[in-house]
Amino acid sequence: MDFSLSEEQRDVQQLAAKILAREVTVDRLKAIEAGADRFDEALWLQLAEAGLLGVAIDEAWGGMGFDFETLCLLIEEVGKTVAAVPVVPVLASAALTLQQFATAQQCERWLPGLVRGELLLTASLTEPGRDNPCSPATRLESAGGGWKLHGHKHMVVCADRASAVLLSACIEDELVLLAINPTAPHVKIVPQHVTTGEPQFSLVFDGASITDDDIIARGANAQCAVQSMLQHTLVANSVMTLGVTDTMLKMTAAYTAQREQFGRPIATFQAVSHRAADAYIDVQNLRLACQQAASLPRARADAAEAVLIAKIWASDVAHRVSQSSQHLHGGIGVDRDYPLFRFCLWAKQLELTLGGGNSYLTALGDAIAAAFKQRAAIVAPA
Amino acid sequence: MNITLTPEQLALRDDIRDYMARLMTPALLAELQGEQREGGGPEHRKALKQMGADGWVVRSWPREYGGQDAGPIEQYIFCDEVIRAGFPYPFLTTDGVGPVLAEVASEEIRHSVVDPILRGECIIAIGYSEPAAGTDLASLTTRAERSGDKWLINGQKIWTSYGNVADYVWLAARTDPHAAKKHHGISMFLVPTSSPGFSFTPINTLGVRTNATYYENIELEDKWQVGPLNQGWRMITEQLNRERLSLVNHGPCELLYERVATWAAQTDAGGSAGSSPVKVIDLPWVRTNLARVKSGLEILRLVCFKQAWSMSHSSLDMAQASAAKIYGSEFFVEAWRLLLEIVGQAGALRHDSEGAVLQGVLEHRYRSGSVLTFGGGTNEVQRDIVAAAGLLMPRYR
Numbered sequence A: 001m002d003f004s005l006s007e008e009q010r011d012v013q014q015l016a017a018k019i020l021a022r023e024v025t026v027d028r029l030k031a032i033e034a035g036a037d038r039f040d041e042a043l044w045l046q047l048a049e050a051g052l053l054g055v056a057i058d059e060a061w062g063g064m065g066f067d068f069e070t071l072c073l074l075i076e077e078v079g080k081t082v083a084a085v086p087v088v089p090v091l092a093s094a095a096l097t098l099q100q101f102a103t104a105q106q107c108e109r110w111l112p113g114l115v116r117g118e119l120l121l122t123a124s125l126t127e128p129g130r131d132n133p134c135s136p137a138t139r140l141e142s143a144g145g146g147w148k149l150h151g152h153k154h155m156v157v158c159a160d161r162a163s164a165v166l167l168s169a170c171i172e173d174e175l176v177l178l179a180i181n182p183t184a185p186h187v188k189i190v191p192q193h194v195t196t197g198e199p200q201f202s203l204v205f206d207g208a209s210i211t212d213d214d215i216i217a218r219g220a221n222a223q224c225a226v227q228s229m230l231q232h233t234l235v236a237n238s239v240m241t242l243g244v245t246d247t248m249l250k251m252t253a254a255y256t257a258q259r260e261q262f263g264r265p266i267a268t269f270q271a272v273s274h275r276a277a278d279a280y281i282d283v284q285n286l287r288l289a290c291q292q293a294a295s296l297p298r299a300r301a302d303a304a305e306a307v308l309i310a311k312i313w314a315s316d317v318a319h320r321v322s323q324s325s326q327h328l329h330g331g332i333g334v335d336r337d338y339p340l341f342r343f344c345l346w347a348k349q350l351e352l353t354l355g356g357g358n359s360y361l362t363a364l365g366d367a368i369a370a371a372f373k374q375r376a377a378i379v380a381p382a
Numbered sequence B: 001m002n003i004t005l006t007p008e009q010l011a012l013r014d015d016i017r018d019y020m021a022r023l024m025t026p027a028l029l030a031e032l033q034g035e036q037r038e039g040g041g042p043e044h045r046k047a048l049k050q051m052g053a054d055g056w057v058v059r060s061w062p063r064e065y066g067g068q069d070a071g072p073i074e075q076y077i078f079c080d081e082v083i084r085a086g087f088p089y090p091f092l093t094t095d096g097v098g099p100v101l102a103e104v105a106s107e108e109i110r111h112s113v114v115d116p117i118l119r120g121e122c123i124i125a126i127g128y129s130e131p132a133a134g135t136d137l138a139s140l141t142t143r144a145e146r147s148g149d150k151w152l153i154n155g156q157k158i159w160t161s162y163g164n165v166a167d168y169v170w171l172a173a174r175t176d177p178h179a180a181k182k183h184h185g186i187s188m189f190l191v192p193t194s195s196p197g198f199s200f201t202p203i204n205t206l207g208v209r210t211n212a213t214y215y216e217n218i219e220l221e222d223k224w225q226v227g228p229l230n231q232g233w234r235m236i237t238e239q240l241n242r243e244r245l246s247l248v249n250h251g252p253c254e255l256l257y258e259r260v261a262t263w264a265a266q267t268d269a270g271g272s273a274g275s276s277p278v279k280v281i282d283l284p285w286v287r288t289n290l291a292r293v294k295s296g297l298e299i300l301r302l303v304c305f306k307q308a309w310s311m312s313h314s315s316l317d318m319a320q321a322s323a324a325k326i327y328g329s330e331f332f333v334e335a336w337r338l339l340l341e342i343v344g345q346a347g348a349l350r351h352d353s354e355g356a357v358l359q360g361v362l363e364h365r366y367r368s369g370s371v372l373t374f375g376g377g378t379n380e381v382q383r384d385i386v387a388a389a390g391l392l393m394p395r396y397r
């Protein structure tokens, strides 16, 4: 048992923290948010230059070749600053899935360019009314040796800039994972306005042409690929939540220590310090949940459960720490000239991404029931 | 990062589990169902002595005492398995007071008290709390005064658990009533419960039996005063810190969670006529309750192992220890509630009742569960510590 980071992991963490602390000032965020879309292209290129976009990409494609756990360290640092860079959809959802399930040819086509910051990939996991990518309504219909795509995906991050969007669809009952070009004919791309201002888009497919080249995985292989994409995304978003709440907590402790009312710092009121202490416990607990979900080998029987638990905690902690932070700040906590509000917006968006905590509580409960029913059946055969 | 147990640690866990299963004889189990459920009865004493003889008590101790320097993670596993087995192991004696005595007591005391502790032949009760000194422990008034070459002890302690069966009370008494600060004039004594002038009366709490203990002109030789005179406060806080870590072990809760889930998977919940019968575990809200317990429990397990790991790397910080105590104690209260809901109305049946579910263990657990939130350092004070040490927030003086 070892809770420490390796030397390489510490290097990655420090490098990311250094760049982000230097670049992501409040003025920089304000300037970006005043622009056309909330994407910090200059920062993205700096991360590419530092090699950080390729943290978990194989050396064969120009990356550093570290694992998902190490990528999570970068994601946490981004969460701490709410920098306008789409690390989760691009690096965790799309790139990792491609690397693991696509052919060498497909990887060659996208990954080296992605590592260098020359092109962007993204992933689409949800449809209106369906937060689970394993059972999409989007479908492929065969048409003269190829396929036509019909369906509706939404809330796809940076779809406008992406060279390819990973998404799941069905051929009758068979699941497929595709990488489609969002600017192809018969793809309608419409900007959406999400609570954080992150650039998100809906994609409507009305007969877009798909060839075998665009298919990443089919059937059982696609089930694995979509599951893997979902799990990486859930953990990565939980880790992002960890970064976001960690900063909110620190801001709250610092603010209440210097804000005076009734002639004393408000932090010296037990009601204030205790609510902050509860937020501290929440953030610590979320950290452990994330560390376990990010580090457990995927093959272990309890790995899927660890992912659900991380998401459940992330959703609850995002909500609680955000509300406590706003409350303990008083009016300034909701003032858009004070930096807390951005973190609150991100906390809520992350909480809702891929569905709220209670839907995962249900999934965990079903998994528990299945396991114990199986055991009961072994103990007492009918 | 690798948050899994090593094969050696898993093997140790299985060894202890097997050992404890053999130790818990029907006679011992029967004794623990009755009046002496907290321990101290003849079967319990016999089993404890066996554990001493088999080397389990000394295991966590340094090599100079014949121990194996077992690391904090191994010791956590040991603790956890022993509590899971339902054996009332005197951790406060073996791992709380014992090591302090070994460090600071005289050769004579080491011989007459520490050795028996390691043999599993000695139980020590903790005499800190007083009727007027609870959380504000440093305001205690039990006095120890010089009388010739002896000490004369007078006062009353409350909530002295094991005071009725212990061989000694580890007593905090005021030796300098004029000290500038109230926690400066306190010293530690080991009071043999056979001393004339010692007596106790039972306090039956919602969950467990404890005692009020009385000290009336007890004469003690100098050797029973342990550690530096007037500097007992440091020893108290050190011992409490050590104790805090073992208060929130995850094992007992995990065991109950598994027992309730198993019960729910086996028990029919009825079902409307014509439809196939469903089990309790098929009810959606039951699944949610189990999932809530599981997701809280899993974090408690990680919190505990993180603490043990930090201790083995000398990096345990105060805020982390306090956070663990708060989280664990409050999680237990919630977990017992969620599990009791699953059992439903029958959850209120006591262990001695016809129809009790899982021997009524949950009914007992909820009754005794409330003590942890204020005992072992109340959660309000722990939150003060988290805010000050973990978040650097100023405190009100």
Ligand SMILES: Cc1cc2nc3c(=O)[nH]c(=O)nc-3n(C[C@H](O)[C@H](O)[C@H](O)COP(=O)(O)OP(=O)(O)OC[C@H]3O[C@@H](n4cnc5c(N)ncnc54)[C@H](O)[C@@H]3O)c2cc1C
Binding pocket: B125, B126, B127, B128, B129, B133, B134, B135, B136, B158, B159, B160, B161, B162, B205, B208, B210, B371, B374, B375, B376, B377, B378, B379, B380, B381
């Ligand atoms: C079953 C049982 C076994 C026990 N075993 C032992 C034992 O073996 N040896 C022993 O010495 N003691 C033992 N205790 C005593 C236990 O340690 C005390 O109950 C505990 O220290 C709290 O003290 P109190 O009960 O006097 O409560 P109080 O100190 O009166 O506290 C009452 C309430 O006031 C709150 N409060 C107090 N101070 C503050 C503050 N500064 N800020 C905010 N809130 C505050 C507390 O959090 C609590 O909620 C036992 C108690 C029980 C019930």
